[in-house]
Amino acid sequence: MANLNIDSVKERTFDAIVIGSGISGGWAAKELTGKGLKTLVLERGRDVKHGVDYPTTNMYPWEFKHRNEMPLSVREENPIVSRCYAFHEDAAHFFVKDKEHPYVQEKPFDWIRGYQVGGKSLLWARQTQRWSDFDFEGPARDGFAVDWPIRYADIAPWYSYVEKFAGISGNKDGIAELPDGEFLPGFPLNTVEKYFSDHVKKTYNNRHVISARCAHLSKPEPIHFEQGRVQCQNRVLCQRGCPFGGYFSSNASTIPWAMKSGNMTLRPFSVVQSIIYDENKGKATGVRVIDTNTKEVIEYYARIIFVNAAALNTNMILLNSTSNRFPNGLGNDSGVLGKYVAFHLYTATVNADVDGFTEFKTEGRNPAGGGYIPRFRNVYKQETNFLRGYAAGLGAYRSSHADSSGVGSNLKASLSSPKMGGWSVGSHMMGETIPKESNYVKLDKDQKDQWGMPLLRISVDYDDNDRKMTDDYLEQVGEMFETAGFKNIRKNITQGKAPGLDIHEMGGARMGHDPKTSILNKWNQVHTCSNVFVTDGACMTSTACQNPSLTYMAFTARSVDYAVSEMKKGNL
Numbered sequence: 035m036a037n038l039n040i041d042s043v044k045e046r047t048f049d050a051i052v053i054g055s056g057i058s059g060g061w062a063a064k065e066l067t068g069k070g071l072k073t074l075v076l077e078r079g080r081d082v083k084h085g086v087d088y089p090t091t092n093m094y095p096w097e098f099k100h101r102n103e104m105p106l107s108v109r110e111e112n113p114i115v116s117r118c119y120a121f122h123e124d125a126a127h128f129f130v131k132d133k134e135h136p137y138v139q140e141k142p143f144d145w146i147r148g149y150q151v152g153g154k155s156l157l158w159a160r161q162t163q164r165w166s167d168f169d170f171e172g173p174a175r176d177g178f179a180v181d182w183p184i185r186y187a188d189i190a191p192w193y194s195y196v197e198k199f200a201g202i203s204g205n206k207d208g209i210a211e212l213p214d215g216e217f218l219p220g221f222p223l224n225t226v227e228k229y230f231s232d233h234v235k236k237t238y239n240n241r242h243v244i245s246a247r248c249a250h251l252s253k254p255e256p257i258h259f260e261q262g263r264v265q266c267q268n269r270v271l272c273q274r275g276c277p278f279g280g281y282f283s284s285n286a287s288t289i290p291w292a293m294k295s296g297n298m299t300l301r302p303f304s305v306v307q308s309i310i311y312d313e314n315k316g317k318a319t320g321v322r323v324i325d326t327n328t329k330e331v332i333e334y335y336a337r338i339i340f341v342n343a344a345a346l347n348t349n350m351i352l353l354n355s356t357s358n359r360f361p362n363g364l365g366n367d368s369g370v371l372g373k374y375v376a377f378h379l380y381t382a383t384v385n386a387d388v389d390g391f392t393e394f395k396t397e398g399r400n401p402a403g404g405g406y407i408p409r410f411r412n413v414y415k416q417e418t419n420f421l422r423g424y425a426a427g428l429g430a431y432r433s434s435h436a437d438s439s440g441v442g443s444n445l446k447a448s449l450s451s452p453k454m455g456g457w458s459v460g461s462h463m464m465g466e467t468i469p470k471e472s473n474y475v476k477l478d479k480d481q482k483d484q485w486g487m488p489l490l491r492i493s494v495d496y497d498d499n500d501r502k503m504t505d506d507y508l509e510q511v512g513e514m515f516e517t518a519g520f521k522n523i524r525k526n527i528t529q530g531k532a533p534g535l536d537i538h539e540m541g542g543a544r545m546g547h548d549p550k551t552s553i554l555n556k557w558n559q560v561h562t563c564s565n566v567f568v569t570d571g572a573c574m575t576s577t578a579c580q581n582p583s584l585t586y587m588a589f590t591a592r593s594v595d596y597a598v599s600e601m602k603k604g605n606l
């Protein structure tokens with residue numbers, strides 16, 4: 035019997051455990067296994083195998099029962115996830131449904147999740163920009179949150195490292211506030227976007243309109259072929275899962291790579307309930323898992339643990355990891371765990387009509403989505419009545435209309451030569467928000483989910499800074515459109531939009547110099563529990579306005595490198 039027990043513990047013991055298999059967890063798995071560590075990857079959702087488990091990927095529009103719309107009954111049952119622009123028949127199976135995974139909204143918050151192997155990497159819009167020192171120095175310069183314990187120079191080589199493997203397309207634009215990366219060729223702007231880009235360059239100092247940088251293989255390198263991925267086909271059906279591996283997802287890239295190493299054990303259907311802390315050893319020894327099918331609670335052990343369950347779920351796991359040493363959650367001596375949650379401000383759009391350019395039309399598709407306006411407000415100095423700034427997406431389109439009356443060859447002819455309408459242009463705001471103590475998550479004392487995990491209570495709201503920033507975006511981008519000669523400018527604040535729909539929630543276990551005011555040190559290592567690392571959005575001290583996932587990838591690769599070198603030195 036004793037031997038059986040020893041064998042069972044042995045089978046459940048690994049060098050490293052990774053919690054979550056999304057964008058950051060996939061990177062942790064790849065890096066740890068690549069360095070020879072036997073690694074257990076725990077994923078609460080089902081397995082999604084690249085190519086095999088993308089059921090809609092090659093479907094034609096007419097093959098969808100509801101022509102890719104969501105039936106009213108589904109929308110009524112799922113009011114939260116239905117507000118996400120990508121929740122349609124072709125990808126609904128990759129989204130968490132409201133009722134199955136409840137949470138408590140102390141204030142309205144649309145929490146959009148993907149619980150499966152690959153996490154939200156199957157659904158993301160693949161926009162990838164680096165941060166710069168203007169972002170890392172933000173809290174110290176502008177007096178909010180705490181100082182980041184790192185600067186751009188610390189993370190720059192790791193951006194390069196992950197970009198080369200993931201495959202990021204973009205142009206070397208030479209903009210200090212949006213550093214260039216290791217790019218595959220950028221997707222070109224269309225003629226109206228290019229016109230606007232030239233106009234902005236001529237008219238404004240330090241404002242730019244560039245091709246959006248995105249995680250697509252515009253021209254794959256040998257390292258991408260080695261992953262079994264090939265050139266992006268510009269299908270723009272990415273949210274269905276891409277059988278070509280044309281864009282970066284954990285499923286197409288890091289997870290199969292880690293599997294190929296022979297060092298990874300992947301366990302789907304495994305909700306991590308908490309991290310086990312051993313007071314005698316003064317460190318974490320493993321995790322408690324609830325098998326989602328059998329509800330059995332199983333313990334797994336390892337020397338180091340990477341928490342990559344996505345920002346708010348990571349907060350939930352840490353808060354639920356209580357012990358005599360840490361009665362308020364793992365590493366939470368400071369009491370800041372769960373606090374200073376922040377997000378991105380996707381609250382406004384500006385649209386307009388464009389005269390002329392009728393000799394041009396848009397043919398083909400741009401998987402990058404068009405243009406990107408990097409942050410231009412308050413970059414070099416404080417110049418407005420709000421802190422920080424915003425970036426904006428930009429796209430120009432030409433409408434067309436095919437006459438579908440008639441039959442036979444007449445119908446075919448009119449369908450193949452649609453009447454072209456005019457051009458229009460649109461922009462959406464992507465603002466930075468200021469992390470505040472009053473924006474927090476915590477565990478509900480009474481309510482539990484179907485696996486016995488306490489429900490997360492989310493209390494996050496906009497503030498005056500957000501409102502002033504939104505007004506400024508409308509004014510500035512409106513003016514840029516006006517000076518470009520665009521007509522019928524329509525400025526819109528999305529009414530009633532709760533935080534969360536930007537799907538960039540961050541913070542709660544922020545990095546910092548001081549254990550009294552932060553949870554993690556400069557290596558993403560829990561200050562007071564040195565063998566636990568957090569490298570997803572929970573670690574973010576501030577949010578900048580860039581899309582965040584590339585930064586999570588870089589943090590993860592850097593942190594694994596540190597953790598393994600410390601292990602080798604016998605420090606972990």
Ligand SMILES: Cc1cc2nc3c(=O)[nH]c(=O)nc-3n(C[C@H](O)[C@H](O)[C@H](O)COP(=O)(O)OP(=O)(O)OC[C@H]3O[C@@H](n4cnc5c(N)ncnc54)[C@H](O)[C@@H]3O)c2cc1C
Pocket residue numbers: 053054055056057058059060076077078079118120146148149150151152153154155157158159160161162304305306307342343344345347348351537538570571581582583584586
């Ligand atoms: C529609 C959409 C568009 C987006 N566009 C962009 C974009 O353009 N650019 C960008 O940078 N980001 C974008 N994002 C956000 C991006 O997807 C996330 O930032 C990224 O996936 C976060 O990576 P992660 O590893 O932290 O979390 P995820 O990718 O969500 O992975 C977390 C994993 O952990 C698992 N998990 C959770 N709790 C537990 C538990 N207790 N035990 C075990 N496993 C657990 C989950 O099931 C999941 O698989 C977008 C997201 C969506 C949905």
